[in-house]
Amino acid sequence: VRPVNTPNTEAAWLRTPLAELLGIRYPIVQGPLNGLNTQRLTAAVSNFGGLGSFGAHGLTPDALKAVIAELRSLTSKPFAINLWVSMEDASAFDVREADFDKSLAAMSANIRQMGGTLPAFAPYKPIRFADQMRVVLDANVPAFSFICGIPPREILDECRARGIRTIGTATTPAEAVALEQHGIEMIVASGFEAGGHRASFLRPAAESLIGTFSLLPQVVDAVKIPVIAAGGIADARGVLAALALGAQGVLMGTAFLASEQSGTNPLYRDLLRTGRAGSTALTKNFTGRLARGIENELMQFMNRPDVPVLPYPLQRQLLRNLTTPAEKRQQSEWLALWAGQSANLSRNPDPIDLLTRLIDQTAALAPSVSAWSRRVAARL
Ligand SMILES: Cc1cc2nc3c(=O)[nH]c(=O)nc-3n(C[C@H](O)[C@H](O)[C@H](O)COP(=O)(O)O)c2cc1C
Numbered sequence: 001v002r003p004v005n006t007p008n009t010e011a012a013w014l015r016t017p018l019a020e021l022l023g024i025r026y027p028i029v030q031g032p033l034n035g036l037n038t039q040r041l042t043a044a045v046s047n048f049g050g051l052g053s054f055g056a057h058g059l060t061p062d063a064l065k066a067v068i069a070e071l072r073s074l075t076s077k078p079f080a081i082n083l084w085v086s087m088e089d090a091s092a093f094d095v096r097e098a099d100f101d102k103s104l105a106a107m108s109a110n111i112r113q114m115g116g117t118l119p120a121f122a123p124y125k126p127i128r129f130a131d132q133m134r135v136v137l138d139a140n141v142p143a144f145s146f147i148c149g150i151p152p153r154e155i156l157d158e159c160r161a162r163g164i165r166t167i168g169t170a171t172t173p174a175e176a177v178a179l180e181q182h183g184i185e186m187i188v189a190s191g192f193e194a195g196g197h198r199a200s201f202l203r204p205a206a207e208s209l210i211g212t213f214s215l216l217p218q219v220v221d222a223v224k225i226p227v228i229a230a231g232g233i234a235d236a237r238g239v240l241a242a243l244a245l246g247a248q249g250v251l252m253g254t255a256f257l258a259s260e261q262s263g264t265n266p267l268y269r270d271l272l273r274t275g276r277a278g279s280t281a282l283t284k285n286f287t288g289r290l291a292r293g294i295e296n297e298l299m300q301f302m303n304r305p306d307v308p309v310l311p312y313p314l315q316r317q318l319l320r321n322l323t324t325p326a327e328k329r330q331q332s333e334w335l336a337l338w339a340g341q342s343a344n345l346s347r348n349p350d351p352i353d354l355l356t357r358l359i360d361q362t363a364a365l366a367p368s369v370s371a372w373s374r375r376v377a378a379r380l
Helices: 017-022 039-048 061-074 090-094 097-113 129-138 153-162 173-181 212-222 236-244 266-273 297-302 314-328 351-363 366-379
Strands: 028-030 051-055 079-084 143-147 165-170 186-190 227-230 249-252 280-283 291-294
Touching: 017 186, 028 039, 028 351, 039 051, 039 061, 039 079, 039 351, 051 061, 051 143, 061 079, 061 129, 079 129, 097 297, 097 314, 129 153, 153 165, 165 173, 173 186, 173 212, 186 212, 212 227, 212 236, 212 366, 236 249, 236 351, 236 366, 280 297, 297 314
Parallel strands: 028 051, 028 249, 051 079, 079 143, 143 165, 165 186, 186 227, 227 249
Antiparallel strands: 280 291
């Protein structure tokens, strides 16, 4: 590992309230990558001095307990566990066999073609957010981040009592204000460039689509707590732009998908590393909730107007019956390739090299950019 060339690690842009609250050296967060994060990746980022996150939305409480134990064995530095406050669409409980059969029929020929077997209907059995949260609280994790809502007051009170730092996610200025009013300590402002699911909770995601360049300064103006920029950031230019717009830190997701330690399929990693990711689009039809991924044959197929889509997360579970055999057959055109709009900037296979370069390349300019941004904002 190349030594990090920071002329002054006491620089003001590093000693921000964000870095202080989180106890991190560099204000760079590896975003949670539900399903594709690994304990190794999260720990590597935390050990470097950033904040590694682990997206645990899909995990049972027991699996989550094991992940936290492993993270603790790999790092003594702060890390974040990420959950979704809203685990399902309310209508998931009402889905009947006939609804399931209709959605299955739309993809059954493709499942067979990939050598998969057709699944049988089973009523929705939820993993409960409250049960996952009990594990997070009892483990006294350093930080808890979340999307798709605001946790109930008792949970936030317990986080505060235990010293667990809270990081909410906003896709609009109104959501940022709501998070601050509920006592959340830090906010991720997530522009619609971001890979994966939209985190919206006040209005439907499709009506909450704001790009990072517009969202970030508005969120910074709307709240007093530290703001972390997310969506489309993949290199030092993005970090400096985020600081200029008033962020105290940045969060990157797609940039880490190319890394060796990520849980990404090797085929997909190869597309990223060689700049062949193509373009991305938002679709509701992979999972039932709006999310950004690479436009491929699967997306074209699922976006046909006549495809009946089950509520979240039933559609997600159903689609796995097609993507799992496709993965076995190495058919990258038939995988759900979650990625943000800067996928083609996300090529570095080594997360430590990525972070080292980011710090090296921003170190000289970052202090003046963030100081300048504060001065300009004060005069607006
Ligand atoms: C595969 C994948 C899974 C993700 N899962 C989560 C998640 O569970 N929780 C969350 O807060 N964000 C999740 N995200 C969003 C990222 O943490 C991050 O906010 C986003 O990737 C930032 O935008 P970028 O992709 O342009 O870097 C996910 C993103 C991807 C690509």
